[in-house]
Amino acid sequence: MASEEFQPLQGMADLAAPEIARWQHIEAQARNVLSRYGFSEVRTPILERLELFVRSLGDETDVVQKEMYQFEDRGGRKLALRPEGTAGVMRYVAARGQDAQDARLYYIGPMFRSERPQAGRRRQFHQLGAEAIGAAHPAADAEVIALQLHLLQSWGLSQCRVHINTRGLGTDRVNAQQQIRELLLAKRELLCVDCQRRLDTNVLRVLDCKNPECARIVSALPPLTSFMSAEARSYLDEVCRSLTALEVPFELRPNLVRGLDYYQHTVWEITHPALGAQDAIAGGGRYLLNIGGRAIEGVGFAIGLERSLVALAAERPESPPDRLPLVWFVAQGERAHEEGLRLLQSLRWRGIAAQMCVDRRSMKAQFRAADRAKAMFVVVRGDAELEKGIFLLKTLATGVQEELDLPSLMDRMKPLERGDAVLLR
RNA sequence: GUGGCCGUAGCUCAGUUGGCAGAGCGUCAGGUUGUGGCCCUGAAUGUCGCGGGUUCAAGUCCCGUCGGUCACCCCA
Known part of the structure; x- marks a missing residue:
């Protein structure tokens, strides 16, 4: 077991092979889908x-109260590691003024919250988010939800469920909160201890308490939307109609609550059954923010990548790795070894993945290394081949060996050429 | 921040009422002086998470601490 000094900090992880392949895959897939919806990437600082x-x-x-990593820099400025992505993007949008009034932006990267880690929750975690700035129409909310679901489905997640609700406009929320609170105060004694506390701290959280007795009391309450203005309700109706037009299945969940203050009107969550207690893999909403005196309206979402990968692992178990389009050179003797180095470079410049054991090892060991690396072909160059002026090409999956001269060897390698050098499963 | 369970080889884990540190997988080498995967033989690898205590003796018992995991609060 590695000593403490080799371990990452609590709730943080080193991401490397083989899992990193899945990260790269979903990121590449996401960039592709996002661009189809007209979103472009913005990379804002992690520190703000x-x-x-x-x-x-x-x-x-x-x-803000208990999860942010915050500290002072040497000049005494108060800084924080970003706990979510929207705020930084809004700062960027505010700085751009009118140039960004209809921007469609996405971001992907690490976020930080100092909490106890558990399933799908890390202290450094990764989110993919998108923001449609301006876009003051319910159809924009629906389109953003459609995009978010499209992303999840493009990764292979078929069991996602969309739950939506409205928070109403600013005054609606305060009204609803007060009225719910008064109704619940009458039943205070029947609620669980957590909910009795929530009555004072965060009334709306009572609505999605998992305690069966609390749930029973809540189910007898009028729905949250009944406390909303007519404007808020018709906005929600319009979002639902657009979702139907976009063929996005969804469920209205009047008790859905989200924790950040900047939301108004539509809020939603996407859940997945593989997640256990933390079943939300993504969320979003419409917001109105005031940054440096500028009001910015928009609608956006964030997807938790760790959680998505947990869900993905449950839906699509890792398939056994195939042979990679990789050529392994096996050399016997100094001269063959040097030829190998030259051949490797030549293949690599043609866009073909090629490796060899650069330390001198037995042929058996070199073949074992080729097999372990899941190489597709081995090229053998030994005393016999030098003498005959040929290369031996072995296809590892079949064991078939052929004697080829250099031009025909290169010809056989042609199908492995690729524009980029990335090896994907 | 609170609670349950866990921490022994690179990985997964066993280790009895306290008495010599173990297995499987993987790695390396050999069986095959030029051939991987399957098989056989052998080898290397440990501050038993860390610190303290009890004891003739601690992987084992006690206290603390760090980490993992799951749950709570809350959130993606």
Whole structure:
């Protein structure tokens, strides 16, 4: 077991082969899909002024109160590692002024929240998010949800469920919260201890308490939307109609609550059955933010990548690795070894993955290395081949060996050529 | 921040009422002086997470601590 100093910090992980292949795959897939919807990437700093997050997420939210990594730099400025992606993007949009008024932006990268790790939750975790700035129409909300579901499905997740709700406009939320609170106060004694506390701290959270007795009380309440203005309700109706037009299956969940203050109107979550207690793999909503005196409206989402990968592993178990389009050179003797180095470079410049054991090892060991690397072909160059002026090409999957001169060897390698040098399963 | 379970070889794990540190897989070498995968033989690899305590003796018992995992709070 490695000593402590070799381990990453709690809740942080080194991502490497073989899992990294799945990360690269979903990222590549996502960029492709996002561009089809007209979104372009923005990479904002991981470190921002603390104030940005306090102002945009809300200073009473748990994320701000107890989950942010915050510290002072040498000049005494208060900074924070970003706990989510929207705030940074909004700062960027505010800085661009009118140039960004209809921007469609996406981001992908690490976020930080100082919490106890558990299934699908890390202290450094990764989100893919997209924001449609401006777009003040319910159809924009629906289109963004369609995009989000499209992304998840493109990764192979077929069991996602979309739950949507409305938060109403600013005054609606305050009204609803007050009225729900009054109704629940009458039944205070029947609620679980957590919910009794929530009555004071976060009333809406009572609505999705898992305690059966609380759920029973909640189910007897009028739906949250009944406390909303007519405007909020008709906005939600319009979102639903657009979702139907976009062929996005969804469920209205009047008790759905989301934790960040900047949301108004539509909010939603996407869940997946493989996640256990933390079954939301993605969420989103419409928001109105005020950054440096500029009001920015938009609609956006975030997808938790760790959680998506957990779900993906459950839906699509790892298939046994195929042979890679990789050529392995096996050399006997110094001269063959040097020829090997030359041949390798020549193949690599043609776009073919090629390797050999650069330390001198037995042929048996070289073949074993080729097999372990899942190489497709082995090219053998030994005393006999030097003498005959040929190369021996062995196809590892079949064991078939052929004697070829250099031009015909290169000819046989042609199908392995590829424009990029990335090896994907 | 709170609680349950866990921490022994690169990996997965066994280790009895406290008494010599183990297995499987993997790695390396040989069986085959030029051939991988299957088979056979052999070898290497350990601050038993870390620190303290009890004891003639601690992987084992006690305390602390770090980490993992699951759950709570909350969230992606």
